[in-house]
Amino acid sequence: MRTWIEKQLYLIDFALASLARKKAKHFGLLLLFAALVFVLASVSLYTHALRRETQSLLAASPEIVLQRLVAGRHDLIPPGYLERLGTIRGVQKIQPRLWGYYYDAVVKANYTFMVAPDMAIARGEIVVGPALMRARGLAPGNGVSFRSYTGELFTFIVGDVLPQASELVSADLVLMHEADFRAFFKYPEGHYTDVALSIANPQEVKNVAKKLLNQLPDSRPILREEVLRTYASLFDWREGLMLALLSAAILAFVIFAWDKAAGLSAEERREIGILKAIGWETGEVLSMKSWEAILIALAAFLVGYLAAYLHVFHQHAFLFEPVLKGWAVLYPRFALPPHIDGLQIATLFFFTVVPYVAATLVPIWRAATIDPDAAMRL
Amino acid sequence: MRPAHFALILLALGAVALWATFIEADGRANRLAATREGARALVARLQLTDPVLFTEARYTRHLSQADLHSAFQDHPLAFEHFPSGSLVPPPAGLLARYAHLD
Incomplete structure (x- = not known):
């Protein structure tokens, strides 16, 4: 050797x-x-x-997001829809979501406006994502105006900025109170953008999605697994x-x-x-x-x-x-x-x-x- | 030192450095894990579904929530207007990304 x-x-x-x-x-x-x-x-x-x-x-995103389709396109969840979801076994929690897009001609960028139900945001206040803060030169306490799709001007006070560490998922977010969101987009009362569902047993997600499709043929369940894929x-x-x-x-x-x-x-x-x-x-x-x-x-x-x-x-x-x-x-x-x-x-x-x-x-x-x-x- | 020893020591040092990248990557990933926990908590709290990679159109901002029939969905057979369209894979049907629920 x-x-x-x-x-x-x-x-x-x-x-x-x-x-x-x-x-x-x-x-x-x-x-x-x-x-x-x-x-x-x-x-x-x-x-x-x-x-x-x-x-x-x-991996922390909702197990199922349920959209409603009309003529093959995403439509609002009408009143009464949520009650029908509650009857499906295996669904642990139903949380309707309110969100939408807003094109800001000032910086030529799209923002995602969203209601954060558990974030105690006061009326007239918004919480913005870090990239949006940079693009518009905002800081907490500043006022910012957006022209709604009806032509009306809305002024909000920046209450807070989301942490920089979350920027990959929050860069363009504008979080606001539900009443402000509905007023800004003229969103009809009782309607929602989509619904996030928590499933009791993770093994059952696909079965629950099948049940949803059977019960609500105009719906489109999007599984977390699909999002990851x-x-x-x-x-x-x-x-x-x-x-x-x-x-x-x-x-x-x-x-x-x-x-x-x-x-x-x-x-x-x-x-x-x-x-x-x-x-x-x-x-x-x-x-x-x-x-x-x-x-x-x-x-x-x-x-x-x-x-x-x-x-x-x-x-x-x-x-x-x-x-x-x-x-x-x-x-x-x-x-x-x-x-x-x-x-x-x-x-x-x-x-x-x-x-x-x-x-x-x-x-x-x-x-x-x-x-x-x-x-x-x- | 004979040249062979010198060359082998250099290669061994390189191999150690390669191994060290795994250790360093682990250490840095653990250090960043705390900040990532905050982001994960935000995802869970706001029930977010997509990273903010392209904000120019609804179907690129929320790629996973976009309509089924096409990634480029202004109308069937529409050409893509936005630059990030060229970085997004073909329509879901062709890649079978979605679970079959029927």
């Missing part, structure tokens, strides 16, 4: 010396390889962390979109690496011929050349991955953030808690390091098995 280790150390020494003979070429390859790993790892780390964060926040698919889609855009760069690298690894130069063939002529075994030549490829690929993977980690979790992924997070006038600012998926990193390793090392071996094996005299003459 000791002899084997000693032999490998000599082979690594030789491989390093061989790499050093063409410093610029190998350094360029290392940089390019590391840049590719950096880009792929950044996309993967950012998307995974964003996916995990959204899933973790939305929607966002999982959104981030998968965007990760895929980003990778599709990067595919040209990936392909360019593959061609470059293949050209470098698969097409041995005359000089390299001569080197292999000389090594064989002075008594190296085919296995030793293969080991030495494998070490060259392994050293380059491992170094590039580590440099690329570590740079991606710093870029994503310490520099807010400034290079890819607009594409991966989306954009809006009310852009939420939030610190993304890092989540690294070991399997994802292993996959990245498998698809970058392994193919490169494998690609180098075939031509070297072919060159190392021919006669040294022929190899030197090629």
